[in-house]
Amino acid sequence: xxxxxxxxxxxxDRGKGLARDMRVRWALEEVDQPYEVHLVxxxxxxxxxxxxxxxxxxxxxxxxxxxxxxESGAIVLHIAEHRAGLLPDDANARARAITWxxxxxxxxEPPILELVVAKFLEGDKPWSEQRLPLIKDRxxxxxxxxxxxxGDADWLDGAFSAGDLMxxxxxxxxxxxxxxxxxxxxxxxVARSEARPAFKRAFAAQLAVFTSKHPAG
Amino acid sequence: xxxxxxxxxxxxDRGKGLARDMRVRWALEEVDQPYEVHLVxxxxxxxxxxxxxxxxxxxxxxxxxxxxxxESGAIVLHIAEHRAGLLPDDANARARAITWxxxxxxxxEPPILELVVAKFLEGDKPWSEQRLPLIKDRxxxxxxxxxxxxGDADWLDGAFSAGDLMxxxxxxxxxxxxxxxxxxxxxxxVARSEARPAFKRAFAAQLAVFTSKHPAG
Numbered sequence: 001x002x003x004x005x006x007x008x009x010x011x012x013d014r015g016k017g018l019a020r021d022m023r024v025r026w027a028l029e030e031v032d033q034p035y036e037v038h039l040v041x042x043x044x045x046x047x048x049x050x051x052x053x054x055x056x057x058x059x060x061x062x063x064x065x066x067x068x069x070x071e072s073g074a075i076v077l078h079i080a081e082h083r084a085g086l087l088p089d090d091a092n093a094r095a096r097a098i099t100w101x102x103x104x105x106x107x108x109e110p111p112i113l114e115l116v117v118a119k120f121l122e123g124d125k126p127w128s129e130q131r132l133p134l135i136k137d138r139x140x141x142x143x144x145x146x147x148x149x150x151g152d153a154d155w156l157d158g159a160f161s162a163g164d165l166m167x168x169x170x171x172x173x174x175x176x177x178x179x180x181x182x183x184x185x186x187x188x189x190v191a192r193s194e195a196r197p198a199f200k201r202a203f204a205a206q207l208a209v210f211t212s213k214h215p216a217g
Numbered sequence: 218x219x220x221x222x223x224x225x226x227x228x229x230d231r232g233k234g235l236a237r238d239m240r241v242r243w244a245l246e247e248v249d250q251p252y253e254v255h256l257v258x259x260x261x262x263x264x265x266x267x268x269x270x271x272x273x274x275x276x277x278x279x280x281x282x283x284x285x286x287x288e289s290g291a292i293v294l295h296i297a298e299h300r301a302g303l304l305p306d307d308a309n310a311r312a313r314a315i316t317w318x319x320x321x322x323x324x325x326e327p328p329i330l331e332l333v334v335a336k337f338l339e340g341d342k343p344w345s346e347q348r349l350p351l352i353k354d355r356x357x358x359x360x361x362x363x364x365x366x367x368g369d370a371d372w373l374d375g376a377f378s379a380g381d382l383m384x385x386x387x388x389x390x391x392x393x394x395x396x397x398x399x400x401x402x403x404x405x406x407v408a409r410s411e412a413r414p415a416f417k418r419a420f421a422a423q424l425a426v427f428t429s430k431h432p433a434g
Contacts, residue, residue, distance in 0.1 A: 131342075
């Protein structure tokens with residue numbers, strides 16, 4: 001049974017890998033699971049047919065036989081639980097890897113989402129410029145703590161896991177801001193992830209969606 | 218082995234159950250697992266001893282023998298996986314319950330956190346008042362979608378699960394705003410949760426921490 005995921009027909013990030021389908025594609029590549037992609041327009045995402053799969057009208061979704069899931073974190077965890085390569089065998093190490101998945105989406109991502117909101121949803125407001133330094137300082141607080149914990153290790157807890165995958169998926173959203181470069185070990189952590197063959201295949205696949213619809217020149 | 222969790226020595230919400238230890242206490246009560254609580258001051262949370270348990274200097278943490286976890290979502294999932302009562306037996310239903318856990322913390326909670334930030338971290342800024350309606354509209358978008366999905370069901374997907382526990386834990390943060398009352402089925406969903414004996418025990422336990430340090434009168 002080949003899983004089917006959904007992704008933006010035309011990604012707002014122009015194929016930079018910042019949309020959340022990237023996390024799911026990457027996980028599927030890490031475990032060598034082929035998959036199909038259904039592309040959805042921004043308008044179709046808000047229609048009942050898609051909302052039956054995703055109540056919040058977003059991507060990605062995941063279908064495998066009778067099972068339908070949404071939320072990148074839940075999908076990555078489902079993939080990691082059913083195929084080898086993304087969670088350690090040891091029960092305690094497995095629980096810690098899942099802790100990092102939640103830390104990525106519930107502790108590190110919220111201030112980063114604030115930056116996205118400030119730029120794209122409130123970019124035309126008079127306070128937009130003045131708020132950016134405050135938001136960036138809140139992001140820096142999290143990055144500093146994450147940098148301290150990572151130290152000079154390659155990954156957050158032993159071998160590469162779904163926890164690293166989710167954390168890097170979140171940190172990538174900061175690439176346009178340049179903020180990652182303030183933390184050399186975090187920048188290296190992201191670069192180390194981007195060098196993984198599975199990441200490269202996933203990145204190329206989502207970029208191809210964009211370039212096929214928007215040929216250069 | 219009795220698990221040990223950490224909680225605020227003096228909770229900023231004055232015992233209203235909005236701190237994230239409430240989610241963990243509630244999960245432990247649902248599965249009838251006794252636990253110990255170590256109280257931590259806001260200052261001690263930022264010290265190396267606590268950061269060894271929680272790299273971001275927050276509560277709750279969870280210790281059980283050699284295992285140390287942080288992040289309320291990860292702790293609740295760990296409890297749900299190891300004790301009966303919070304996840305369905307059917308594999309697909311289990312995956313959907315976990316999807317709702319991630320939806321709670323990664324889709325519904327971020328705009329609610331924005332409201333908390335606007336009130337408490339940026340409450341003294343000149344733009345604070347003007348931003349509130351924008352943030353509340355973003356929260357309403359999520360609440361409307363969640364309300365549509367819940368419909369007239371008691372719980373999000375079949376029986377009460379860890380997905381409901383996390384979603385209600387997030388929605389409770391909106392109680393001071395009164396916004397929940399705009400969605401009668403969501404207000405009833407929260408009230409239905411608060412009526413559960415396990416919720417009541419957990420709520421009373423966290424309130425007792427506050428009242429013991431701040432006697433009335």
